[in-house]
Amino acid sequence: MKIISNISKCIIVIGCFLIWSCEDFVEVETPDYFLTTQNVYNNDESADRAxxxxxxxxxxISFANGSYQSVSFLGGLSADNYDLYSNSQELISFYYNNIPVNNNNNLSLxxxxxxxxxxxxALLEGVRDNSDLSTALVNKIEGVSRFVRAFTYFHLLNLYDEVPLILTTDYQSNALASETDRQEIYNQxxxxxxxxxxxxxxxxxDNDRTVPNTYACYALLARVHLFLENYQAAEDYSSLVIQASDQYTLLSDFDMVFLADSEEAIWQISPIGWGTSFTHTRDGNAxxxxxxxxxxxxxxxxxxxxYDPTDLRLExxxxYIIQNEDTLFYPYKYKIQYENSGEITEYSMVMRFAEQYLIRAEARTMLSKFAQAxxxxxxxxxxxxxxxxxxxEDSHNQDLILQLVINERRKELFSEWGHRWFDLVRFEMLEELSEKNNSEFSTPRSLLFPIPDSERERNPNLNQNPGY
Known part of the structure; x- marks a missing residue:
C-alpha cells in the first residue's frame, strides 16, 4: 500500500515540461514553463521523478482517469450495460450513440x-542518446513510455479509427498532422x-503495479493481436502472462481484486495524482x-x-440503492465512493489477469482448439x-463457444476501460445496440466517435469519420 504523504512523487510533472494546462492537441503553443531536457535528465533522481x-x-487526464470523460465511463455509456439517469446532453448523446461533433466530453477524451x-x-526524447543517466534507468523510462504510448494509441484506434500518429513533441508539425493508416498505427x-x-x-x-513490466507488454500484445485476428500470437502472448504464476493469480476474495497492488493487477494507476486532497479512485466516485x-x-x-443468480460477481x-421507490443497481468493484484522508487502499485497475484467460479462450476458439478454450x-x-x-459435442461449435466468451467478457470486465463497447464494435453486434433505449442508433456513424470539430477547425488536414 502507498501512503498519501508520499505525494512528492507526483508533483514533479506539474512544475516540469510534461504537462500544459490545456489538453488541446492540435494547436499547442510552447508551454511557458517548458524546461530543457538538460534540466530534467542530467541525473537519475530527477529523471526517475519525471x-x-x-x-x-x-x-x-480525462482519457485515463475513470471519471465522466474517460474511456471507461464513455465507452461503457455507449454500450449496453447501463441505463442513464441524467439530463446532461453531453452524456445523453453517448448513451444514444448520437454524438455531436462539438461534444465537450468527446473533445476531452x-x-x-x-x-x-x-x-x-517527451520522456523518450529526454533519454535518447543521454549519457548522464544510468543504462537501467534509460531502459525503464523508454520501456514505460513506449508502453503508455502504445496503450493510448490502441484505444484511440478503437474509438476513432484512423488518427494522427504523433511520435515527437514538435508541436508545429503535430498541429497539422493528418490521420495515419490504421495498419501503420498498429505496426507502431x-x-x-x-x-x-x-x-x-x-x-x-516492491510489488508496485503502477509501473508497467514485461508482462504488461505481453498482456497488451495479446489484446492487440486478438483485435487484429492474429490468433496464434494472441494465444502465445496471453499464455506467457498466465504462466507467470509467481506474479499473478485470480483472487478468490472478490473484495481484494481492486485493491492497491492486487495480485490480479497487471497495471494500475494510483489516486496519488489527486495530490493531498483525496484518497479514492475516480472510478468509484463516478x-x-x-x-x-x-x-x-x-x-x-x-x-x-x-448473470446466473448464483454468480459471485453479481453478489x-x-x-443497489433505493431512490424514489426505484431500485437502482450499480457497479461495486470499487468500494470507496469518497475519502479525503488516510491511506490509499484502492487503485484504478487498468489491466488485470482475468482478461488474459478470456483473450486466450477467444483465440483458441478461432483456432478450433475448443477443449482448451x-x-x-x-x-x-x-x-x-x-x-x-x-x-x-455441442461445445465444439465455434459460434457457440465464441458467444460464451463474449458473454463472459461482458460479465467479467463490465465498467472497465470500454471492453464491452469494443466487443460490440468489433463483432458488429448491431442488434444488441439497437435494443438499447436509443432509437437514434445508426451505422456506420454510431460505431465510431467523431473527430472533435474544434480540432478539425484548427487542423484542416483532419478528416471527419463517416456519417458526421
Missing part, C-alpha cells in the same frame, strides 16, 4: 489521450510493445451510488439478467462460483 510524475498524472502521448514522447503499437518488453523488468519493484450522491449511471436490466461486484472459460466461471461448461 517518469513517476507522468504515471501519476495519468490519474488526472481525445485531447486527454494526446496529452498522454505527448508526455510519453506492436513495435513499441515488443521493444518495451525487452527493456522492462519481469517483476514489480459509479457508486449513496443516499447523498446519485451518480448518473445504473446497470441495465438486460445486463443484470445475463460481490454489484450493489472451454478450459479457459471454465477457469473464469469456476472462480465466479458457477457451473463449468461441459465438453460435449
Amino acid at each position: 517518469l513517476r510524475g507522468m504515471l501519476n498524472q495519468l490519474f488526472n 481525445w485531447s486527454g489521450a494526446y496529452n498522454a502521448i505527448y508526455q510519453s514522447n 503499437i506492436i513495435l513499441d510493445l515488443e521493444t518495451a518488453s525487452e527493456l522492462l523488468s519481469d517483476s514489480y519493484a 459509479l457508486i451510488k449513496t443516499p447523498t450522491v446519485s451518480t448518473p449511471l445504473a446497470l441495465s436490466r438486460n445486463f443484470l439478467e445475463s 460481490n461486484w454489484v450493489d 472451454i478450459e479457459d472459460i471454465n477457469t473464469i466461471r469456476e472462480r465466479s462460483g458457477i457451473s463449468p461448461i461441459s465438453n460435449t
